[in-house]
Amino acid sequence: MEIIILILSGILFATAIYNLLQKQLLRIVIGTALLSHGAHLFILTMGKLKTGQPPILTDGVSDYTDPLPQALILTSIVISFGVTSLLLVLAYRTTQENKTDNMEQLRGKANE
Amino acid sequence: MIFAVLIPLLVACFIPTLSKAKNKIHTGIFTFFVPFFIFLYFIRFVGKDFTPIRQTYNWIPSLGINLDFYLDGLSLLFVLLISGIGSLVVLYSIFYLDKQERLGHFYVYLLLFMTAMFGVVLSDNVFVLYTFWELTSISSFLLIGYWHFKERSRYGALKSMLITIFGGLSMFGGFILLSVITGTTSIQEMISQTDVILSSDYLPLILALILLGAFTKSAQFPFHIWLPDAMEAPTPVSAYLHSATMVKAGIFLIARFSPIFSGYEGFFITVSLVGIVTLCWGSYMAVRQTDLKAILAFSTISQLGMIMAMLGFGTTAAVFAAVFHILNHATFKGSLFMIAGIIDHETGTRDIRKLGGLFTLLPISATLAIFGTFSMAGVPFPFLNGFYSKELFFEATLDLESASLLTELIPYLAILGSIFTFVYSMYFFFGVFTGPKKLNQLPKKPHEAPVGMLLSPIILVLGVILIGLFPNMVNAPFIQHAAEAVNSNAEYHKIGFWHGWDFTPLHMSLIVVALGIVLFLTRKKWSGVYKVLPGKLSFNRVYDGLVNKLDTYSAGITNSYMTGSLKLYMSLILATMIIVTTGFMLLTDGFTISSNNLADITIIEVSIVIIMVVAAIATIFTKHNMAALLILGVVGYGVALLFVIYRAPDIALTQFVVETITVALFILCFYHLPKLRKTDDSSGSKTLNAVLAIGFGAMMTLIGISAYSTNWFDSISDYFLKTSYKLGGGDNVVNVILVDMRGLDTLFEIAVLGIAALAIFSLIKLKKNKGAE
Numbered sequence A: 001m002e003i004i005i006l007i008l009s010g011i012l013f014a015t016a017i018y019n020l021l022q023k024q025l026l027r028i029v030i031g032t033a034l035l036s037h038g039a040h041l042f043i044l045t046m047g048k049l050k051t052g053q054p055p056i057l058t059d060g061v062s063d064y065t066d067p068l069p070q071a072l073i074l075t076s077i078v079i080s081f082g083v084t085s086l087l088l089v090l091a092y093r094t095t096q097e098n099k100t101d102n103m104e105q106l107r108g109k110a111n112e
Numbered sequence B: 001m002i003f004a005v006l007i008p009l010l011v012a013c014f015i016p017t018l019s020k021a022k023n024k025i026h027t028g029i030f031t032f033f034v035p036f037f038i039f040l041y042f043i044r045f046v047g048k049d050f051t052p053i054r055q056t057y058n059w060i061p062s063l064g065i066n067l068d069f070y071l072d073g074l075s076l077l078f079v080l081l082i083s084g085i086g087s088l089v090v091l092y093s094i095f096y097l098d099k100q101e102r103l104g105h106f107y108v109y110l111l112l113f114m115t116a117m118f119g120v121v122l123s124d125n126v127f128v129l130y131t132f133w134e135l136t137s138i139s140s141f142l143l144i145g146y147w148h149f150k151e152r153s154r155y156g157a158l159k160s161m162l163i164t165i166f167g168g169l170s171m172f173g174g175f176i177l178l179s180v181i182t183g184t185t186s187i188q189e190m191i192s193q194t195d196v197i198l199s200s201d202y203l204p205l206i207l208a209l210i211l212l213g214a215f216t217k218s219a220q221f222p223f224h225i226w227l228p229d230a231m232e233a234p235t236p237v238s239a240y241l242h243s244a245t246m247v248k249a250g251i252f253l254i255a256r257f258s259p260i261f262s263g264y265e266g267f268f269i270t271v272s273l274v275g276i277v278t279l280c281w282g283s284y285m286a287v288r289q290t291d292l293k294a295i296l297a298f299s300t301i302s303q304l305g306m307i308m309a310m311l312g313f314g315t316t317a318a319v320f321a322a323v324f325h326i327l328n329h330a331t332f333k334g335s336l337f338m339i340a341g342i343i344d345h346e347t348g349t350r351d352i353r354k355l356g357g358l359f360t361l362l363p364i365s366a367t368l369a370i371f372g373t374f375s376m377a378g379v380p381f382p383f384l385n386g387f388y389s390k391e392l393f394f395e396a397t398l399d400l401e402s403a404s405l406l407t408e409l410i411p412y413l414a415i416l417g418s419i420f421t422f423v424y425s426m427y428f429f430f431g432v433f434t435g436p437k438k439l440n441q442l443p444k445k446p447h448e449a450p451v452g453m454l455l456s457p458i459i460l461v462l463g464v465i466l467i468g469l470f471p472n473m474v475n476a477p478f479i480q481h482a483a484e485a486v487n488s489n490a491e492y493h494k495i496g497f498w499h500g501w502d503f504t505p506l507h508m509s510l511i512v513v514a515l516g517i518v519l520f521l522t523r524k525k526w527s528g529v530y531k532v533l534p535g536k537l538s539f540n541r542v543y544d545g546l547v548n549k550l551d552t553y554s555a556g557i558t559n560s561y562m563t564g565s566l567k568l569y570m571s572l573i574l575a576t577m578i579i580v581t582t583g584f585m586l587l588t589d590g591f592t593i594s595s596n597n598l599a600d601i602t603i604i605e606v607s608i609v610i611i612m613v614v615a616a617i618a619t620i621f622t623k624h625n626m627a628a629l630l631i632l633g634v635v636g637y638g639v640a641l642l643f644v645i646y647r648a649p650d651i652a653l654t655q656f657v658v659e660t661i662t663v664a665l666f667i668l669c670f671y672h673l674p675k676l677r678k679t680d681d682s683s684g685s686k687t688l689n690a691v692l693a694i695g696f697g698a699m700m701t702l703i704g705i706s707a708y709s710t711n712w713f714d715s716i717s718d719y720f721l722k723t724s725y726k727l728g729g730g731d732n733v734v735n736v737i738l739v740d741m742r743g744l745d746t747l748f749e750i751a752v753l754g755i756a757a758l759a760i761f762s763l764i765k766l767k768k769n770k771g772a773e
Helices: A002-020 A025-046 A067-098 B002-021 B027-043 B073-096 B103-122 B126-144 B151-182 B187-192 B194-198 B203-217 B223-232 B235-244 B246-261 B265-286 B292-313 B316-347 B363-377 B385-398 B405-433 B451-469 B475-486 B504-521 B539-561 B566-587 B603-621 B625-645 B649-672 B683-709 B717-728 B733-741 B743-765
Strands: B053-060 B065-071
Touching: A002 A025, A002 B603, A002 B683, A025 A067, A025 B603, A025 B625, A025 B649, A025 B683, A067 B649, A067 B717, A067 B733, A067 B743, B002 B027, B002 B065, B002 B103, B027 B073, B027 B103, B065 B073, B065 B103, B065 B126, B073 B103, B073 B235, B073 B246, B073 B316, B073 B451, B073 B475, B103 B126, B103 B235, B103 B246, B126 B151, B126 B187, B126 B203, B126 B223, B126 B235, B126 B246, B151 B187, B151 B194, B151 B203, B151 B223, B151 B539, B187 B194, B187 B246, B194 B203, B194 B246, B203 B223, B203 B246, B203 B265, B223 B235, B223 B265, B223 B292, B223 B539, B235 B246, B235 B292, B235 B316, B246 B292, B246 B316, B246 B475, B265 B292, B265 B405, B292 B316, B292 B385, B292 B405, B316 B363, B316 B385, B316 B451, B316 B475, B363 B385, B363 B405, B363 B451, B385 B405, B385 B451, B385 B504, B405 B504, B539 B566, B566 B683, B603 B625, B625 B649, B649 B733, B717 B733, B733 B743
Parallel strands: none
Antiparallel strands: B053 B065
């Protein structure tokens, strides 16, 4: 199963990168969102899947899943939420100010 | 000893404050006391029964890099030169530099240089030595470019820096090799392992690298080209850095490593040859110059070549003469530089064609110049120290250990170089002080310099005369120890003036004087020779060409990829990452796939995975905002479902909440954003994007599988499971990790979110066009 999840995470990465390389701002935002999903699954798999109970200490249970990747992912989810929302709003404002959402037209002028 | 290195640096920190009062008190007065007290401190070590002193201060002991200071005869000679000439130069600069100049900058650079130079000559650790060595290059760069509004100053500063730092880096490579071979970073310990070094295969490489450092620093042929351009610096700097001290750092380095390399034939050949060629070329070129300081610059090059050659000979007599000449050269060349500065200051020009007949106008300077130039020429008078070292040099050239064509040639080359030395010395003196007066060509009406400005050259000329009259006064207590540090076989060598008529060095001196006078008097007739040699042959041209090419090529390369297109940058970064990472993994055989230890596959998981894959791929092709949003939501909820299945309740909950809020936010923004369009990329560009995307995805999958299949370390998760309740007082291990074990991390995460929220708020609330230009 781990291999399947890693392939899934690879596909998420690939689609994320493809979206990131587009010209439209919106696609870039979608790309970053996909990138963080891929990364989360990647980290989760590193701690082995389904090895025991959820990491909430309970009497009589000795096998738990790895708590460390979960803690890392929790941090990451929150941060990527912040990044995605900021990017979204940034894209919104950029489009309003510059009347374009095409990255190639947002280069700035030479010698600026 | 550490204080000698650090005090100039400490005082330099206060100079900017002190220089604010420069209209009342010249900043140089404060600076003067630094080298002066260091000189007084070290002069007490001079004596017959001096023994080397070592002090160690820990710096980076784990790398073997410590502040090891080692004071032996050679270091003592240099320390006294640096502090002694330093005091005189600062004294001179008080009268030379106007109060309107940026005095604060000047003295900070000068003190920085003193620290660096003391560090170079006192360090026993090669890496510390290297650090200070580069610091001398940097302070020299700053001082040459002191009048930075002049284009020539900037050119000269850059040139000296490029050449000396190139040499410094080579030397650094040599030091690394040396320390790898010997397993120590101390020079003295390296000397005790001479056999190991001499039998190493890397010996030629080490020698070449270290010699490059020394030759560039000491302006040896063909790296001498930076020194004439360095004359753009204020004259006190030229007298100090580019004549008496910094350019002798290369000499110091060779002298320091002589005990190791002197047993190697390649050392003798290279150093002697380069030295003697520099001697001849420098003195030959000096005669052609018209700028007083340029004459002195080429003269310095040639004198350094002479010292270098003697160190290359390596015999006890040669080493003794070399060390003796380091001292003598500092006295007469220092005084001549100061006199050139006086002439420049009082007449407004340094062009020897406009000068003449100044003897009656500047009688004191002229008298001092007589001693300086005649000593430099090696005229056989018993009161000129230059003659003694010149004669010792001739003696050394006749008494070389190995026999080859080179050793046969060296005495003749020595005579040739000395003849031109004689010619330019006379040219300097008679060109400036005798002949017809050309007062109308001078920008200023010349008169004798103020006493303060004359003080330093007077002291130096007194040194010339005293050493000339009583050469053995400095011999046993001072020069002898320095020579012993370079060649441990050095015996006490009494210096005498008269050795009888049948003494070959005397004949050589007489030949030099006789031919020198002839060539000096007829110099107008043979000056055409410079059209043949160097003619168009110029190392400056090579340097300029190289620097220009470097500029054009690097600008071309940079412009080719810095196009302003973020997409291109992104593609380059990704391509590099894929190639380097995959390449490294392949080279080190890092990809492994093992099917052990895998969790079982269930239908429900596989179904979720398939849905997610389809959704992810669909994001690329969708053209409707709402559709894109829903598809992204599918992926996000899919991830959350997987979290549920993989027993991660906390993150599953968070993911659901965050995904929901994100969707809401997306809906808000999508309303205002333009519709998604079909990409208008060319098919080639699309293919490239796809290749990069698939390459990256495949790489990540392979890395993930390999990481999963290899298990080099035990997981640290057990620690959290065991101590969660004991240390954190919580059953939910994930929560304990976040709020207890990594509490600060979480705190900063909240801070990041807060900042993001503020940014979002202001981006939305700031009215359009408000605040825009």
